[in-house]
Amino acid sequence: MSDKRLITVAHGDGIGPEIMDATLRIMEAAGAQIETETITIGEKAYLNGYKAGIAPEAWDALRRSKVFLKAPITTPQGGGFKSLNVTTRKTLGLYANIRPCASLHPFIDTKHPVMDVVIVRENEEDLYAGIEHRQTDDVFQCLKLISIPGSEKIVRYAFEYAVKYGRKKVTCFTKDNIMKLTDGIFHEIFDEVAKEYPQIESEHWIVDIGAAKLADTPENFDVIVMPNLYGDVLSDVAAQITGSVGLAGSANIGDGFAMFEAIHGSAPRRAGQNLANPSGLLMGAIQMLVYIDQADVAEKVHNAWLKTMEDGVHTYDIFRDGVSKEKVGTKEFADAVIARIGQEPQTLAKVSYEKGSKPIEIKIKERPEPKKELIGVDIFLDWRVGGPDELGDQLVQITEGTLSLDMITNRGVKVYPNGFPETFCTNHWRCRWLSADEQPLDYSAILALQTKVSQAGFDVIKTENLIKFDGERQFSAGQGQG
Ligand code: NAD
Numbered sequence: 173m174s175d176k177r178l179i180t181v182a183h184g185d186g187i188g189p190e191i192m193d194a195t196l197r198i199m200e201a202a203g204a205q206i207e208t209e210t211i212t213i214g215e216k217a218y219l220n221g222y223k224a225g226i227a228p229e230a231w232d233a234l235r236r237s238k239v240f241l242k243a244p245i246t247t248p249q250g251g252g253f254k255s256l257n258v259t260t261r262k263t264l265g266l267y268a269n270i271r272p273c274a275s276l277h278p279f280i281d282t283k284h285p286v287m288d289v290v291i292v293r294e295n296e297e298d299l300y301a302g303i304e305h306r307q308t309d310d311v312f313q314c315l316k317l318i319s320i321p322g323s324e325k326i327v328r329y330a331f332e333y334a335v336k337y338g339r340k341k342v343t344c345f346t347k348d349n350i351m352k353l354t355d356g357i358f359h360e361i362f363d364e365v366a367k368e369y370p371q372i373e374s375e376h377w378i379v380d381i382g383a384a385k386l387a388d389t390p391e392n393f394d395v396i397v398m399p400n401l402y403g404d405v406l407s408d409v410a411a412q413i414t415g416s417v418g419l420a421g422s423a424n425i426g427d428g429f430a431m432f433e434a435i436h437g438s439a440p441r442r443a444g445q446n447l448a449n450p451s452g453l454l455m456g457a458i459q460m461l462v463y464i465d466q467a468d469v470a471e472k473v474h475n476a477w478l479k480t481m482e483d484g485v486h487t488y489d490i491f492r493d494g495v496s497k498e499k500v501g502t503k504e505f506a507d508a509v510i511a512r513i514g515q516e517p518q519t520l521a522k523v524s525y526e527k528g529s530k531p532i533e534i535k536i537k538e539r540p541e542p543k544k545e546l547i548g549v550d551i552f553l554d555w556r557v558g559g560p561d562e563l564g565d566q567l568v569q570i571t572e573g574t575l576s577l578d579m580i581t582n583r584g585v586k587v588y589p590n591g592f593p594e595t596f597c598t599n600h601w602r603c604r605w606l607s608a609d610e611q612p613l614d615y616s617a618i619l620a621l622q623t624k625v626s627q628a629g630f631d632v633i634k635t636e637n638l639i640k641f642d643g644e645r646q647f648s649a650g651q652g653q654g
Pocket of ligand 1: 243
């Protein structure tokens with residue numbers, strides 16, 4: 173039996189096959205003990221009728237190896253095609269997306285000479301749950317789902333990563349001044365977990381000012397943990413301001429499964445011309461080598477790559493007159509890295525990876541089940557007959573047991589009772605009924621109320637139960653309410 177570690181490889185679309193070939197050649201030359209099994213994903217799979225971009229048998233290969241090195245693919249637009257990246261991350265439970273972004277000043281042109289940031293992006297939840305509906309002819313919704321276990325896993329991962337790689341600080345970005353429940357719980361869990369790591373500095377920024385500071389003074393950041401959407405956007409920003417998105421790789425980590433890739437896409441316009449920079453995929457592959465306990469090979473590849481960067485051997489995307497020395501294609505770049513295996517950078521810091529270290533494994537806390545009480549319902553209506561007062565005056569007549577109308581909002585703003593005539597209203601109304609003194613209800617009361625609303629001729633588009641956990645309301649107030 174071979175000592176080689178089985179990995180699944182997909183060559184992808186566009187520039188994918190060229191950068192994968194370069195990456196595999198470099199790893200092999202550095203002595204990587206890997207055996208590859210190739211699967212087809214992306215355009216070819218989509219064209220063969222697999223709407224998820226992957227054939228069912230490819231999952232078996234992934235289950236066998238549990239490690240996936242993936243080149244970028246082209247996601248066809250429209251036509252019901254699902255992003256394979258999102259599907260793979262979620263199907264395999266790859267909850268942590270790790271994107272190191274470091275500048276290589278003075279060898280790569282960058283606005284930020286001092287920058288070494290690792291973005292830890294939550295990879296499964298948030299708006300990427302992909303649950304979207306058109307609810308009225310005017311209004312569309314996308315559900316933002318944030319869970320306690322999901323938040324705890326990613327926040328713990330960020331702190332464990334900081335410990336493992338000798339990082340000093342973990343920063344959290346959220347928008348919890350607006351999304352008090354979803355981003356609020358992510359922030360709360362961050363504060364809770366941070367207390368267990370007193371040796372690591374921790375801080376939180378509202379994402380808008382945090383993003384501005386990251387783009388302006390990245391030297392003040394170290395590890396940054398974020399919910400999915402902010403992490404997706406800001407890891408591209410972080411990579412680009414080091415010099416190029418083509419320089420950053422990413423690891424997608426789950427429990428016993430991992431996928432490694434470049435952060436950029438398939439750049440179809442550059443395909444087949446021996447132009448693309450393979451560095452992003454190579455950085456992903458280096459993270460893979462560390463993950464499969466071949467840290468010595470990872471170190472050799474990384475240091476040879478740094479030396480190549482220092483020597484000014486650059487692909488077109490990072491080539492700058494006066495800074496770079498030789499403009500090369502994908503193949504020649506790989507040859508240049510291979511020629512430097514065994515060498516170390518002279519000016520840039522050399523990299524070393526701990527040998528024999530195990531991948532980070534996260535265990536989450538057991539939490540007591542809270543006491544749950546149903547105290548009301550939001551019924552969403554598609555209604556276009558008149559204004560908020562007219563709607564409110566009709567709905568206030570509809571009661572069920574102790575349930576009575578509390579308020580109506582339109583796009584989240586309270587419009588009844590006592591709305592403002594200036595507020596613009598769509599045909600999408602959230603109508604809130606609460607029980608008297610917030611007494612616990614049986615769900616049958618909610619069903620009976622819905623039936624009455626429907627029988628009164630209203631078009632019910634959805635309902636949302638109003639819950640208290642351990643006596644605390646777990647739903648947002650209307651904007652302008654109370
Ligand atoms: P892209 O990242 O593919 O390319 C944007 C531009 O960046 C390119 O035109 C090119 O100038 C440059 N670039 C990117 N990678 C480079 C490299 N390695 N070397 C040199 N230059 C490079 O983004 P896009 O054009 O928005 O997307 C193209 C396709 O890729 C789309 O179908 C998209 O869905 C897909 N995509 C896939 C992944 C993935 O597979 N992980 C990620 C993002 C986008």
